[in-house]
Amino acid sequence: MDRYQAMATFIRVVDTGSFSAAARQLGVGQPAVSKTVAQLEARLQVSLLIRSTHGLTPTEAGQSFYERARNAIQEADEAELAAKGAGAGLSGRLRVSAATTFARLHIIPKLPRFLAEHPHLTVEIILDDRMIDLVAEGVDISLRLGTLADSTAVARKIATGRRSVLATPAYLKRAETLRSPADLANHEAIIYSQLPSAWSFLREGAVVSVSVSGRLKVSAAEGLRAAVLADMGLTIASDWMFAPELESGAVVRVLEAWFLPTIDLWAVFPAGRMMTAKARKFADFVENIITVADKPYI
Template structure:
């Protein structure tokens, strides 16, 4: 029995709550996972898991072993990387989750550079605009935007960007000019269902909130982009979401005299795990990408416990 591999397999089973989910993440068959856990229990002469119709949960001994094994493997990985030196690069698999549009526009085009620096590393990116369970999905680091509500996760703020009311020149030509937030009532708003339909503005210390409406509501940022670019209306979005179009003039900002709350980009790490070198270096890489010149970006770094 490869004790190190057996420990890693057991950790994955506890994290996912099932043999089948662990097998999928490890890229092996479920029988191989079951055999590995059985050999580990035989070696330790103790039951590590309680099997029921509701799934798998660790026994008291299993929970103690899980916590120590997890720390031991993470320490071993860090020690190996330190011994090899920074030039050796990262290896193994890195699982990242990110919003689809943000990753497509800002991260994936830059990945060749990161992968060239780490030829032994495999990166798997889960593209989903929704918040996912990082532990259950085996994610090492997640890129999330906005306010974080997960009180158990550890997050690092890596960028702050601007938000604007955006539309195409063609739409504005037909729909008319906006001079104040009150004019939004006369316009067709494209609503992003993951955000409130009340838009708040600030000017000279005065706050104004406007309830917008429109005939189109979309659940993903890609749909929001497509609708705006089809001249269907205006929307409120991060400047990151329309970066290429803002640069080439296909989309323009309106109501620029009125400011909107900025948006934060976070690197979020799974609760209860030590931050791995792979996750930390990927967060550093994303931060370097977001430091590229952008008129509405203000880059910050801060380690926080999310509240």
């Protein structure tokens, strides 16, 4: 039995909570995972997992072994990377989760450079606007926009972006004039269901909150983009979401004298794990491409 592989398999079982989920992430059959854990228990002569109808839970010995094995493997991976030297690049698989629109516009088009720098690395991107369970999904790093709900998360702020009221010139041409947030009552707002329908503005120290309404409500950023670009109304969004259109003039900002709360981009790492070199390098890569000084929409 390969001790390193057995430890890695056991760690994945504990992280995912089941043999089947671990098998899917490892790309092997469930019987192989079960057999590896059984052999590990036989070698150690101790029960590592409590098996029940509710899933798998580590025993006291299993939890202790899990924590030490996880640290040992992470230290070994870091040592191997250090021995190879920075010029050798990264290797293995990197699982990244990110909001669909943000990744499509800003991350995926830049990936060729990152992959060229690390030819032995495989990147798997999970496109999902939900806040997924990083441990259960086997994610190394998640790119999240907004406020972090989990105060225990291991996170690093990558950048802060501007938020604006945005619309196409075609919509504004046929709509009533916008001079202040109060005028939004006369406009068709495209509502993003993940944000409040009351928009708060700041000007000269005063906060103005305006309730907006519209005939269309969407649950994903891609739908919001499509509706705005179809001249259906105006919306509030991060400038990141409409970066190409803001640069070309296909979408414009309105009410620019009134400020909206900014939005943060975070790199979030699985709680309880050491940040891997692969995840750290990817966070550096994202920070570099997002904060390029010559982008007028950042």
